[in-house]
Amino acid sequence: MTRHFDLAVIGGGAAAFAAAIRANDLNAKTAIINHGLPLGGTCVNVGCVPSKTLLWAGEVLHLATHHGIPGITLDVASFDFASVVRHELSLVQKLRAEKYERVLSALSQVTLIDGRARFVSPADIEINGDRFSADKFVIAVGSTAAIPSIPGLRETGFLTHIEALEVAEQPRELVVIGAGPLGLEFAQMYARFGTRVTILQRGHSIFPRTEPALTAKLTELLRHEGIAIETNVTVRNVRAQDGHKVVSYSTGRPHGVEIRADAILLAAGKTPNTKALGLEAIGVEVDDEQAIRVSPDLRTTHPHIYAAGDVADLPKRLEMTAGKEGSLAAENALTGSTKSIDYDAVPYTVFTDPALAGVGFTENEQMKRLGVCACRTVSFEDVPKARILNRTEGLIKMTIHPETGQIMGVHILASHAGELVAQAVMLVRNRNTIDDVLESLPMFPTLSESIKLVALAFTRDISKVSCCV
Ligand SMILES: Cc1cc2nc3c(=O)[nH]c(=O)nc-3n(C[C@H](O)[C@H](O)[C@H](O)COP(=O)(O)OP(=O)(O)OC[C@H]3O[C@@H](n4cnc5c(N)ncnc54)[C@H](O)[C@@H]3O)c2cc1C
Numbered sequence: 001m002t003r004h005f006d007l008a009v010i011g012g013g014a015a016a017f018a019a020a021i022r023a024n025d026l027n028a029k030t031a032i033i034n035h036g037l038p039l040g041g042t043c044v045n046v047g048c049v050p051s052k053t054l055l056w057a058g059e060v061l062h063l064a065t066h067h068g069i070p071g072i073t074l075d076v077a078s079f080d081f082a083s084v085v086r087h088e089l090s091l092v093q094k095l096r097a098e099k100y101e102r103v104l105s106a107l108s109q110v111t112l113i114d115g116r117a118r119f120v121s122p123a124d125i126e127i128n129g130d131r132f133s134a135d136k137f138v139i140a141v142g143s144t145a146a147i148p149s150i151p152g153l154r155e156t157g158f159l160t161h162i163e164a165l166e167v168a169e170q171p172r173e174l175v176v177i178g179a180g181p182l183g184l185e186f187a188q189m190y191a192r193f194g195t196r197v198t199i200l201q202r203g204h205s206i207f208p209r210t211e212p213a214l215t216a217k218l219t220e221l222l223r224h225e226g227i228a229i230e231t232n233v234t235v236r237n238v239r240a241q242d243g244h245k246v247v248s249y250s251t252g253r254p255h256g257v258e259i260r261a262d263a264i265l266l267a268a269g270k271t272p273n274t275k276a277l278g279l280e281a282i283g284v285e286v287d288d289e290q291a292i293r294v295s296p297d298l299r300t301t302h303p304h305i306y307a308a309g310d311v312a313d314l315p316k317r318l319e320m321t322a323g324k325e326g327s328l329a330a331e332n333a334l335t336g337s338t339k340s341i342d343y344d345a346v347p348y349t350v351f352t353d354p355a356l357a358g359v360g361f362t363e364n365e366q367m368k369r370l371g372v373c374a375c376r377t378v379s380f381e382d383v384p385k386a387r388i389l390n391r392t393e394g395l396i397k398m399t400i401h402p403e404t405g406q407i408m409g410v411h412i413l414a415s416h417a418g419e420l421v422a423q424a425v426m427l428v429r430n431r432n433t434i435d436d437v438l439e440s441l442p443m444f445p446t447l448s449e450s451i452k453l454v455a456l457a458f459t460r461d462i463s464k465v466s467c468c469v
Pocket residue numbers: 010011012013014015016033034035036037038039040041042043044046047048049051052115116117118140141142143161182273276277308309310311317318319320322351
């Protein structure tokens with residue numbers, strides 16, 4: 001007999017969990033079906049949590065010898081890569097148990113089904129040969145590392161983020177293909193552990209989506225740490241030779257270049273996991289990149305089927321957007337509401353050190369969308385706390401509407417910029433003006449004063465103000 005649910009959520013990551021929790025709140029009989037990654041999906045198992053744990057280990061190692069305080073010499077007596085990775089994996093296990101397995105067991109309306117789901121009709125799915133039906137569906141099956149079509153790549157072998165977070169032996173030389181958040185974070189983490197890292201980036205800049213002055217500065221800082229960064233790269237082919245991997249590429253110069261490494265890490269985007277879901281047969285459309293097309297209220301081209309998270313053709317692919325989308329998709333599916341997300345107020349962060357974070361328009365985007373812009377950039381040299389910490393390398397840029405003073409975007413390159421951007425998120429989301437910021441009293445001395453200083457820069461020369469003005 002076919003088992004029936006009010007809602008079937010396919011996937012077991014951030015989007016699926018949020019959908020199941022919301023459905024449970026709404027007292028809907030719900031199935032959550034996961035296969036592939038363990039419960040929790042990408043973020044906790046092979047994404048945010050393990051990568052940030054290793055990045056922090058690299059930061060601690062780096063700070064020990066780069067704190068800049070005369071009179072303190074800290075020798076790193078030993079560095080044991082395998083222990084650092086073991087620590088990371090044990091944290092993953094703990095958080096998976098606390099934040100996913102235990103949470104799921106407390107959802108009285110939700111049944112976990114272990115297996116790969118495939119649609120056999122718009123109302124039925126097949127899992128391990130059994131049929132299940134539901135009134136509504138949320139597809140939240142995530143994405144997998146994209147494998148670029150480079151001749152020789154598959155035969156030679158490569159790492160994705162999954163293997164790179166659990167390798168037993170540290171590579172001595174690593175080539176990272178791609179300079180988005182993932183590529184930059186892995187590059188710096190491994191470089192700080194002592195691996196020689198080269199980043200090959202197809203575009204003209206690392207992380208081209210943000211303010212060019214900030215990415216130029218981050219490029220300079222990463223190069224200064226010893227990471228080779230090549231831009232405008234076309235990777236020609238990859239081959240194995242004498243126990244190494246040889247990557248052959250060109251950068252527009254007349255001669256091609258070859259580089260040898262122990263490992264190649266792919267960080268060239270992710271492909272939505274839509275292939276084996278049987279979507280064609282039930283009229284759920286995907287775009288050219290295999291992402292499920294959804295309307296702002298997360299409905300697919302089939303009225304009873306919603307999609308959320310990395311699998312959907314949505315503007316941002318992040319843990320917290322996946323969670324919010326999952327929750328809204330379940331609510332919209334079960335109640336008929338049409339809630340959506342304002343993606344303009346969603347931040348991004350590249351968790352390098354310094355980190356690159358921002359929210360809202362860049363200057364270029366604002367000019368394209370509104371045709372007017374005023375902006376200021378302030379160096380962290382002008383932020384007293386950054387002087388105290390010897391972390392003055394960063395920049396903060398704010399864009400406003402020149403007539404109203406409304407804050408349209410804030411982009412920050414600074415130590416732990418991902419923490420600072422939280423304040424900017426509220427300013428952009430609540431449509432605050434620079435006057436609102438100037439009336440506020442941030443704690444002195446803190447890095448978050450940088451937001452008041454950049455707002456102040458619209459009205460006066462900040463090199464001529466004292467602390468706390
Ligand atoms: C290395 C790395 C670092 C990251 N760091 C950050 C960060 O710091 N901050 C941030 O916000 N985001 C980060 N992200 C992005 C974030 O992890 C993802 O956007 C988010 O986890 C996507 O959640 P999801 O629920 O859409 O998919 P997933 O978490 O991938 O979950 C999908 C689940 O569905 C399962 N599945 C697939 N097909 C089927 C099927 N047919 N049937 C049943 N189950 C199926 C999968 O195995 C998986 O368990 C990072 C990503 C990576 C790779």
